[in-house]
Structure formats: C-alpha cells, structure tokens
Amino acid sequence: MNETHENGTGMFGGADEANPLMRIQEKMGGMFIAWGGDGGEFTGVPLVESFDEYYAEYAAIRQRVGILHMPQRTVVKMRGSEACDFLHRMNTNDVNGLKVGESNHALLLNQKGRIDVDMIVMKVGEDELWLEVDQHNASRLIESLDKMIFTEDIEFEDCSDQLEHIALHGPAGVKLLEKLRTQETEGLSGIELWEHREVKLHGVDCRVYRRDDAGSLGLHVLVPRDALIAIYGEMVRASGWEAGAEVDAEWAEKRREGLRGRPIGWMAYNTARIEAGTPIWMIDYGTDSLPAETGIIDELVSFTKGCYLGQEIVARMHSRGHPKRILVGLKLDADKIPVAGSAVTEEKNGESAIIGGITSSTASPLLGNQSIALAVMKWGKHRAGSKFSVVAEEASIAAETCTLGVM
Template structure:
C-alpha cells in the first residue's frame, strides 16, 4: 500500500521520491527550511518511517539476545539504537528503540518494517512477546529541539554522536569537536490520525533539509549509506549501536574480530564538494583517485552554510589527505575529505599509536 502523508496538502509541498517517498522533499523553500529546522523553528514530517511494536514481559531481554545493544537495563523513556546483524556481521536492520514500560517501539526505515516484524515473529519461540508492524497507525515527527507542547508524546532522542556504554569511537577527532553535536535530533511518535493537528501551524521542513543536516552531522542512514556488505565498523556505528562487552548475539564474532584484531575494509568519509557546478552528484557516483575507482558517493546535499556536501564509502587504504574526484556522468567534482572512520580503525588489541582515539565509554 502506497503511503502519502496528509501533510503533503500543505501549500508548496513537493513530494519526495526514493526512500523518502510519501512525504515532502520541500515546501517551496529548501534552504530557508533547512535553516529553520537547524534553528528549532521548523519540524520535519517523517510519518513514512516504519514503526514496529514489541510488547510483553520478555521484550527487552529477548531483543537483548538478538541485537548488538545492551537492552536489559533500558528504562521507560530512555532512547537507544540497536543493530540486527547477519552471521557475517553485516547489517540487516538498524532500529531506534524507546520503551514506554509496556511496549518497546522500534523506528526504522520504511522498507524495514514489514520484514523486521516478520523476522522477529519467526524468532519468538515460547517467549512472552507480541510483535506488530504498526506503521499504518503510527508516524514520526522530528525536530532538532525538544517541542514543549509535545511532552505527552513518546520521544526518541538520537544518541549520536555520544559514545554509549560499551561503545567505541572510530573517528580520530576529539569527541567534543564532532559535528554531530551541532544536530541534536528528536523523533516523536504520533498517531497518524493526529498528524495534522499535532503539527498545527508549525513550519515544516522537507527531507532535503533533514538530509543535509544528517550528512553534515556524519550520521549514517541504513539503505542510503549502507549496502549488503556493510558492517558497523565502517560507519562508526560502534559508538551508538554496539555494546562490545555484552553477551552472545548473531554477528558478534565478526564484530569482535574486526574491532580487536582486524580492520574494516572500507570507511565512511565526509566530502566537501566543488560548488562551481551548481549541481550535486547522484548517490552511486564512483569516486576516483588518478583514474582508479576507490569508492562511491552514498548521499549528497546542499547545506545552507557549507554548500555541496556528501557522504561516501571508500577503501580503507585511500589516503585521507588527498583530493578525490567524484564522477557523475560527464561531470567531475573535486572533493576534499574529512575523516569519519579512521584508516587504522579496528585492531585495538595492543594499539599504541595511530589516527584513532576512540575509547570505551
């Protein structure tokens, strides 16, 4: 069933496509909307996102055994992030989780909800849990600031870029300087039928605005900055979505082996793009060094202050100091790198020196 948000009826709304189909790309003023969203003067319609509910007395201990995150001590109202991995440690699902004391709510990408609910139901066995895809009944509204009038709504607060308990930072910059701190992020669960009334007269910002702020914060997004081979280490997701000291779960062996003894084969980077072309490279555009392909653009946007920016996945061996070339058809873009995941990320056993300053929280 195709979803179209009731907020697409707002004046100036232009529908988004791709992974954000169903909500607005913008409402007529992409850059002013982005500035307003960054300043807490607009909210974003994420009602196309998937929502899966997990209820029952065994819900948190059960999810704890399945996922990369330590959840047994999750208190009502606390926010966290979890990954469900393959045996090879590759990311199958990335979920925001918040518990209300009776139900754990998983906020996921649109395409994840139905298969995630089906997979969780297949794993219930004799446990006291009930799993439902409730995406048709519940939506999400997002903001960079807490909305006082929405304090009665269940609110997920993005832990990024904090290093959570049991986590580890793969970025070489000082923690306090991480650009993610410039984008606090809150997602509110709202009944779909109350979406319009909840927004009221507040200004709306489209996905062009929210994506630009996400990219500037170095925040990876499943299905956008990932592919079927992605492991958490490549995306710096060990900091928020993986507890390195928790018990056994599917994919843990790979997580531990790469972190302690190996290196991720690829690394996420932030790109400052040449702005003289007045265009943006498409996701999937190859990245070259001296004519040799070394990576791929995963997402790009026009930022209201920095201009054209992007996230990209490159080979670990790529020199972080060199200028890259993004090739999009006949158009080439020069791109300067900022390191999100250090080239020497991983292999923490016996580590003495290197780019990485990450640590357990």
C-alpha cells in the same frame, strides 16, 4: 530512493494511506519525492521534498525550528516478560542496560554479520519496547525475530497504521512543543540525547525521543495516526508559519513575536544531516554492509554485552583492526555536486583507479555552499586529508577526505 519534482497523487499508489498529510501538504506548496518503490514506479511512501523555500527551510533547522513529517518511519512494539532479554540477545546494542525512558540505535544482523534491519530501540516499560524502523522493514523485523522465538513470552505489534513520526529540528523545538503540551504532563525541558518521554500534546498522548541527527536539537514525536492532521496543524500554527501569507509589516511583526519556525521538506533536512555527518539506512549503508563499515559503529554496537546474532563476525572484525571499506566525509574543491553512485578515483601509474563511491551529497551552507559528500572508501584511502577525484556534473573535481560531518 525514487524521486520526482511533480505534484499530484496519481504517481503514488495508495498515497493517502501512505501519507495522510499529502493533500494538506500539497495545498501548503509541498513538492514530493517517493521513498522506496519498485521497478522504477513511484509506488513508495510520498514525503515532501520541499515547500519551495529550501533556504528558509534550512535556516529554520539551524536557527529556529523546522517541522518534518516522516511517513517513511513506523514503530514495532514488543511486549512480554522476556522481551528485553530476548532483544538483547538478538541485536547489536545493549538492551538490558537501558532504563525506562532511555533509547539507543541498534542493528539486527544476519548470520553473515551483515545488516538486516536498522532500528531505534526505546524502553517504554519493564516489559515493553518500541522499535522504530523504516516502513519497508517492519514486517521483515517481526518475521526475523519471530522465527528465533522458542518458548519466550513475547508478542509483536506492527503499528504502521497507528503511529506517525513528526521530527522537529532546531533550537526552538522544545518551545514549540510547550505551546502544545497539556500542562499536567511532564515537559521536555532538559531532555537528554536518546532520552524519551510520554507527553500529552493538544490533548493526545504522544512519545518524544531526542536524537540530534541534523546537527541541531532534534525532537522526534510519535503521534497517533488519527490525531496526525490536528497535531501537525497545531505545530505549524504554533511555529508562526502561514501558507500564502501576504508579506507585510503586520506579518513581519507576528513573525518577530513568534517562534519563526516553519514546515520543512526532505531536501533541507538532507543537507543538514550530511553536514552533521549522520548516515541513513538504505542510503549510506544497507543490507550489504557490515556494522564496521557504517562509520558510526560506536553508536550501533556494544562490545561489552554478550553474544547476539552475527556477533562472531563483528568481534573478529573488531579484533583484526578494521574493515575493507568505511563510510567517511568528503569535501570537494568546487560547487558542483556529485550524484549518489559517482566513483571516487585516484591516479596510479597513469591510470584512474576506483577507490570509493558517493552515497550522499549536498551543497553546504555552513561552508559557503561548498560541495560535501558521504562516501564509502577503501580502507587506507579513508584517512582525513587524503586527496582524490570525483566526477560531478561531467567534470573531474578534486576532493579531500574528512571525518563524518563538517560542523
């Protein structure tokens, strides 16, 4: 993921189209990074890195509610009488077992068993599925599935210019949405993991699914693009946050009486999701990865369903016991943070041997700002409690493997 710490839309091609909130978020103090891009140019999707209050944004995730716009996500709709059965035969998870209102996390593999597309699958109706994917994968997903259709009754719709994703992370997420909900629609109290509901917010039909990817309650709201500015604004107002507000007794009283939430950026979310042990597609695993290497295979793969594309390789790997490498957590004995791509090494016969690599890293507020990371490690070197070294800020730092997540 390309990144920058400067404001201004000039570095992003088609910024307003890729992120309709960008100019508003700039006025709110947002600083941006580019998700994706080509050849080092900042042509990717602009998303807020932070609103220059990182610790307050992180605290909102853990204690109140943080509002995160995710313009890098989109939805592909599948419709037709054979849509569910067809996707069940194509991806790694159980689609036919889903009831309307349920969802799961799944992969589309290639014939070599490596990951082609990562998706959230929502069953919206008996003949309709919503597949949430990275913006850069929408056309690939449609092309890959379309070429497998012979006579099935299925049609696809790329909703990249129709739907936007706003994630609410934190224990007060339901309370915030209740402030916006039109009362004749179903509320969100008691929503279960991977459940999704249609809810009218600020008079607009939206869909909300639950995935606690940051280690707190996570409500993911799919909003019509033409209502994005209004709904995002209402969420921010309902949270009790005001841009440039004067911090005085009146402001403090209003914050105490309100939800004490706020808009957040990628930096705070990234810290929280690494603490929670949530890997991200194209950051911690990608198109060169096998499902067994992701560290979350039980979330991604059903071993009780029938055949699907790439299933023989997955089954063979499962029966043989383990992959050659796997994603795990690391704790570092210092506050220095290794960058993605840093080697994990061990001393052997007086020489340093590479046995893994860092994919994500952060300083963990939960551990007193101790550095933690996700890393792909050789099998046998991945077991919790194993001790190695990592280069961080030009220093060799002792590190210990752990399970994904420190919560």
